[in-house]
Every structure is written in structure tokens, then in C-alpha cells.
Amino acid sequence: MDIAADRIVTIHYTLKDDDGAVLDSSAGADPLTYIQGHGNLVAGLEKALEGRQSGNTLTVVVAPAEGYGTRDQALVQRVPKRTLQGAGDIKKGMQFQARTEDGMRLFTVTAVAGDMVTLDGNHPLADQTLHFDIEVVDVREATAEELEHGHVHGPGGHHH
Numbered sequence: 001m002d003i004a005a006d007r008i009v010t011i012h013y014t015l016k017d018d019d020g021a022v023l024d025s026s027a028g029a030d031p032l033t034y035i036q037g038h039g040n041l042v043a044g045l046e047k048a049l050e051g052r053q054s055g056n057t058l059t060v061v062v063a064p065a066e067g068y069g070t071r072d073q074a075l076v077q078r079v080p081k082r083t084l085q086g087a088g089d090i091k092k093g094m095q096f097q098a099r100t101e102d103g104m105r106l107f108t109v110t111a112v113a114g115d116m117v118t119l120d121g122n123h124p125l126a127d128q129t130l131h132f133d134i135e136v137v138d139v140r141e142a143t144a145e146e147l148e149h150g151h152v153h154g155p156g157g158h159h160h
């Protein structure tokens with residue numbers, strides 16, 4: 001069965017940077033299961049998987065524009081500590097969800113100086129070219145219930 005919109009796809013993946021360093025991988029763990037065509041993967045990877053079949057292996061190179069985006073300096077902000085509600089002891093590397101004009105966004109604390117905290121709303125992999133090694137494990141039709149809920153049920157998905 002071909003990978004196409006609204007089908008349930010299971011893949012093993014390894015993500016590397018330009019230098020070949022592994023950033024993330026499902027090797028040795030459960031594969032990733034997602035619904036094709038719903039923006040669950042970065043755009044460039046989802047596009048490359050379209051039409052592939054179970055058993056296929058492929059290498060996909062994704063430019064930042066179709067990956068995690070290009071860095072936007074406007075997303076780097078200095079705010080007083082007190083504006084971070086209930087954050088307790090704020091340390092470099094902590095992450096916060098915050099509402100922005102474009103919806104919810106994840107911010108990472110990149111510096112703490114006195115009462116001021118520097119927050120970076122760029123994705124940690126912004127500006128990076130992504131190198132994926134993919135093995136398509138399974139492709140199946142979604143159930144009506146899965147499409148209604150917008151997520152996968154059963155192995156690799158929700159149990160409820």
C-alpha cells in the first residue's frame with residue numbers, strides 16, 4: 001500500500017546533521033507511527049514519503065525552509081523573571097510554552113542574568129539541513145475514528 005494522505009504510516013528514522021552526527025533516532029526503540037498529510041512530520045520529510053511503500057528505505061535531505069525553519073532573531077526576547085509564572089528556579093535549558101501571534105510556541109531559556117531571562121522561540125534545529133535515514137515499516141488505512149480524532153490508535157498511538 002502506498003503512503004498517501006490519511007493513511008497510518010509506521011517508520012524507523014535516524015536524523016543526522018550536516019556533519020553526520022545523530023540528532024535523534026528510533027533505532028533500538030519503538031518506530032514512529034503517524035497519519036500522513038496532517039503535518040505531523042516536517043514538511044520536506046512528509047513530501048518525500050508520499051507514494052513510498054512498506055519495506056522501502058530512503059535517505060531524505062530536508063532544507064531548513066521545509067524542516068524546522070530559519071532562525072528569526074525577533075523570537076529571541078529578554079523578559080523579567082517574574083513574568084514566567086510558577087517557573088521556580090529558572091535555569092538555562094529550561095523550556096516554556098508561550099502564546100504568540102502565531103499560536104503556541106516553545107521557548108528555551110538561553111541565558112539568565114540577574115532578574116532577566118533570555119528566551120529563544122526558535123526551534124533548536126532551525127537553520128539546520130536535516131538528513132533522514134528512513135525505513136518504512138508499515139502502511140495501513142486509518143479507521144474512521146482515527147481520522148475523527150486526528151491521531152493514531154493502537155500500537156505507537158493513543159490507547160483510550
Ligand code: ZN
Nearest residue numbers: 149151153158
Ligand atoms: Zn483517539
